[in-house]
Amino acid sequence: xxxETQSVNNEIKTISRxxxxxxxxxxxxxxxAAFIVFLPYVWMILSAxxxxxxxxxYPPQWLxxxxxxxxxxxxxxxxPFGRFFINSILVSASIVVIQVITSTLAAYAxxxxxxxxxxxxxxxxxxxxxxxxQVTLIPNFVTLKNLNLLNTFGALIVPFLASGFGTFLIxxxxxxxxxxxxxxxxxxxxxxxxxLWSVLVPLSRPTLATFALLSAMWHWNxxxxxxxxxxxxxxxxxxxxxAVFTQGEAGTEWHLLMAAAIFTAxxxxxxxxxxxxxxxxxxxxxxLKG
Amino acid sequence: MSVRVRHLKEWFTAYALLxxxxxxxxxxxxxxxxxxxxxxxxxxxxxxxxxxxxLRNYEKLFNDDVLHLVLRNTAVxxxxxxxxxxxxxxxxxxxxxxxxxFRAALRAIFFLPVVTTLVAVSGLWLFIYSPDFGxxxxxxxxxxxxxxxxxxQPNAALWAIxxxxxxxxxxxxxxxxxxxxxxxxxxxYEAAMIDGAGHWALFWNITLPLLSxxxxxxxxxxxxxxxxxxxxxxxxxxxxxxxxxSTATLVFYLYKQAFTNQDAGYASAIAYLIVGIAVILxxxxxxxxxxxxxxx
Numbered sequence: 001x002x003x004e005t006q007s008v009n010n011e012i013k014t015i016s017r018x019x020x021x022x023x024x025x026x027x028x029x030x031x032x033a034a035f036i037v038f039l040p041y042v043w044m045i046l047s048a049x050x051x052x053x054x055x056x057x058y059p060p061q062w063l064x065x066x067x068x069x070x071x072x073x074x075x076x077x078x079x080p081f082g083r084f085f086i087n088s089i090l091v092s093a094s095i096v097v098i099q100v101i102t103s104t105l106a107a108y109a110x111x112x113x114x115x116x117x118x119x120x121x122x123x124x125x126x127x128x129x130x131x132x133x134q135v136t137l138i139p140n141f142v143t144l145k146n147l148n149l150l151n152t153f154g155a156l157i158v159p160f161l162a163s164g165f166g167t168f169l170i171x172x173x174x175x176x177x178x179x180x181x182x183x184x185x186x187x188x189x190x191x192x193x194x195x196l197w198s199v200l201v202p203l204s205r206p207t208l209a210t211f212a213l214l215s216a217m218w219h220w221n222x223x224x225x226x227x228x229x230x231x232x233x234x235x236x237x238x239x240x241x242x243a244v245f246t247q248g249e250a251g252t253e254w255h256l257l258m259a260a261a262i263f264t265a266x267x268x269x270x271x272x273x274x275x276x277x278x279x280x281x282x283x284x285x286x287x288l289k290g
Numbered sequence: 291m292s293v294r295v296r297h298l299k300e301w302f303t304a305y306a307l308l309x310x311x312x313x314x315x316x317x318x319x320x321x322x323x324x325x326x327x328x329x330x331x332x333x334x335x336x337x338x339x340x341x342x343x344x345l346r347n348y349e350k351l352f353n354d355d356v357l358h359l360v361l362r363n364t365a366v367x368x369x370x371x372x373x374x375x376x377x378x379x380x381x382x383x384x385x386x387x388x389x390x391x392f393r394a395a396l397r398a399i400f401f402l403p404v405v406t407t408l409v410a411v412s413g414l415w416l417f418i419y420s421p422d423f424g425x426x427x428x429x430x431x432x433x434x435x436x437x438x439x440x441x442x443q444p445n446a447a448l449w450a451i452x453x454x455x456x457x458x459x460x461x462x463x464x465x466x467x468x469x470x471x472x473x474x475x476x477x478x479y480e481a482a483m484i485d486g487a488g489h490w491a492l493f494w495n496i497t498l499p500l501l502s503x504x505x506x507x508x509x510x511x512x513x514x515x516x517x518x519x520x521x522x523x524x525x526x527x528x529x530x531x532x533x534x535x536s537t538a539t540l541v542f543y544l545y546k547q548a549f550t551n552q553d554a555g556y557a558s559a560i561a562y563l564i565v566g567i568a569v570i571l572x573x574x575x576x577x578x579x580x581x582x583x584x585x586x
Contacts, residue, residue, distance in 0.1 A: 160318075
């Protein structure tokens, strides 16, 4: 917070000493950059509402003559997107819930308990964040095959039961909570689970929410893992369904492909627009990419 | 309760709290790391018993011409995406780090591609790059240059993906750089301005040196990330890595070796090559951050 106040003060100073010409230039450059970044989205949205004839017109007609909402219905029906959507919701929601629970428990141990091997275990959890997922690819595929889990929800969820990143993020938050508070609760006779649930979790809601959002985004958007462990159409998730749709006959039906791209990406984009601050702070603080 | 019993109780509780995540990490990250190492010395098609292959898989790393092309593609892709994105993002972050109207909206727009499903982004750009009806050929034709099937040309396809991924990653770098910029103390600028320093002098002598920890961090995280690129290659090349392997990257090649050629041993050796590269890059980061980085 103090950072923000400071930067606001900085900005006020900046503006008072800035000549107008410079401000105009800054606006012009940023405006042009934002236009370039946003243009593909405009193109995608407008195309999703066009007829095929309008798509194939040159020079392009920017606005559709009629906004065809039925494109979305048609695209949704071209592949079993209803099923993919349910799969994606189920898989990412399960992973988020399980990861928040396992990471919170582990973070509790690392933040407030003394036990042999604590440092080594913590370093292990940290270094796990650095392991490229590709190294684990073949063994995990084999493990799931041996467990007879390939092409099931188990294969999509089980490898992601724990998160080194989540453990680290939540531990950092727990460490900001004064130990006096925990000791007081303990003296009052609160049990270990009770302290976690009634003291730590309520004080850490923003961090838990940030981690849940990032985890939801990574697992909703994940393409690589579902590609490897699913083989039947009914087990596909949204990104995988969209990728297959892209390569199928629909590949040249750009208006339908754009509509499908929109409804694949929309849930996370909406989540981002609603909880922008959590997303941005979570990524800025952790510095972690998907 | 004796002190000893209390200790034991605390230990037991801690291990119980760690158990769920530890079992998950041990089964799906730690054990696979070890098992991958074992497999890299084996010949295995996922079906029969693995047979010992000695160093053959690692020898193949040196003799496989396609792998060398793939390494080159990956290096070109990573260096281009990482450096161009970083430079553009630095410019944007410096510009946006002031009291602007629409600042929040601008930041949201730049960040939007970061949260957009990469497969959807790839689908969108597939259309943008469409030679006859795509946005890119339309814009280029306005400047008198004809549209082309970039994704079908071995010397253009990788760059088409690079441009898309710069667009995609810009907002991420910008957000991290912005938080770095906001940690630079304003009195440093004020002192320098009293000494008569201009805008460029401020940027070169204060902003850039004090931003160096953030820049080095971003550089390494982004390169490690870029080395793992897969989704856009898969979607934009129609699952082929083509034309003529010109867009195949390391992870894509690993995937092909494992699941198309059923060569689990060689794929595991490639996986260890990726680990090796990641370790070297991290070591470089540690050295660089000691030597180059200026702290306030």
